[in-house]
Amino acid sequence: MPHIQIDYSGNLEPDVDIGALCEAVRSSASQIDALPIPGIRVRAIKVDHYAIADGDPKHGFVDISVRLREGRTARVKQQVIERIFESARAFLSPAMNIRSIALSAELREIDANLAPKCGTIRDHLEEQQ
Helix, strand or coil, X not given: CCEEEEEEEHHHXXXXXXXXXXXXXXXXXXXXCCCCHHHCEEEEEEECCXXXXXXXXXXXXXXXXXXXXXXXXXXXXXXXXXXXXXXXXXXXXXXXXXXXXXXXXXXXEECHHHCCCCCCHHHHCCCCC
């Protein structure tokens, strides 16, 4: 883990390279010691139907949800969400300078007993972590 989901308003696509945003967030997460690289997943979901603030369609949003398995200290969780949020804010800064965008992030813990998982990514990494 983590699983990082980026929900964004579809009206941002002319001004924001969403694939590059995913990569910027992934890169930032991969530099955090508490996050094993094989578990990092970043995905973006375009939202076509939304209503923001005063209803003016010029407004857009990016909402980042970080899900982590339990067991990390409060300090580590704070550092994780701050670094991921800051990487997104830095990436989005040029677009935020020219248009209305709300950026938010949240970190949630996953109860390992209620979230089974399996995979072979570690078996296929070129560099063993």
